[in-house]
Amino acid sequence: MTPVFSHGDLRLYLLKLLDEQPRHGYDLIHALTDRTGGTYTPSAGTIYPRLAKLEEEGLVTKSVDGRKTIYAITDAGRAEVAGRADEFDGIEAGLADSVRLIADEVRGSVREAMKSLRADLAAAAHDERRAAPADTSRADDPRVRAREQLQRADAAIGAFRAQVRTDLRSHVARGGRLEASLVDELSRALDEAARAVTRALRG
Template sequence: MTPPVFSHGSLRLYLLKLLDEAPRHGYELIQALSERFGGTYSPSAGTIYPRLAKLEEEGLVTKASDGRKTVYRITDAGRAELRARGEELGRVESEVTDSVRRLAHEVRSDVTAAMRSLKADLASAARDARQSASRVPPVAPTQPDDRTSSRLALQEAELALNAFRHDTRASLRTHIASGGSFTSAQLADLRAELERSTEAVRRLLNP
């Protein structure tokens, strides 16, 4: 059984932390949580809004209408609770980091399993083709079906690219969640590396 992302009461405290960073409406809180988890976890509205209502009842947040949206803001009492529970908040941050790593591992495992299943299907199809060929009279050799081979190779390539994407996002989110920095210079280096990789793929396809 998969353990919960947040332990009991931790999400409530983490919502206070997010509102201490900036006022947000409900959807922005859901987005912020999804970003902290690198897209591997996104809470439902049914998870977020009851907790916001409870925080409002306790006087820890307030809400106000901004057009068609309801914006939540932390109160002085909410900030006082964050200060009083600073040690617990540190443990929640560690929980978030651990959850990101666990969820990223599960995503990688799912992608790996899918790749193994695809390879098994390919092997089975090749075996069936060999058995069928052995039951018919020999004919003149024919060229392999390049389009079929290309489609199968493309599926494997897409699985590998998805695994790379999830792994890289999880690494970045884990780094930030654990207190690391990510500067504009590092972003520029990352983009340059991705551009070099893209160019290498182009050269591979068009030697």
């Protein structure tokens, strides 16, 4: 996956976000997610060590508000942001390029996954056509065949849904990113699949 920030840029970007207003750690994560269009969601293990380092350097302070730890920029932090203001245009441009590359990679991955799914479905349909029915009397009844195929369709849809849910939940539980562009692409692919089924039924 294409890296979003070059070395040292994330540190400076965190200072810039804190220069806008005090924030807690997860607010910083959400801000980064929003500003990258959902293509980059850093883990807590990425953000908090950097905040701790900024605190050691005297560039930020932290205070506890209930169950939240709020980070605020210091005068020294503001001085660094002001002194490196000319770097932010380059960081923003690099960030935009990285986001575009990541989005392209995600779309390519989804397209490949959908191609594989369509190939699997075509192979299953081919195998079904080749299989001889065990009970010819039942096979001659269109209503029986329809019910059998409906059960197969229900099972396939259920298995697909369970697998995707498991993969997504496991990925997020491990601290992985779940980009909005991936979910959008998945939704579009599912809509396309649903329309294809509708057309096939009407045809």
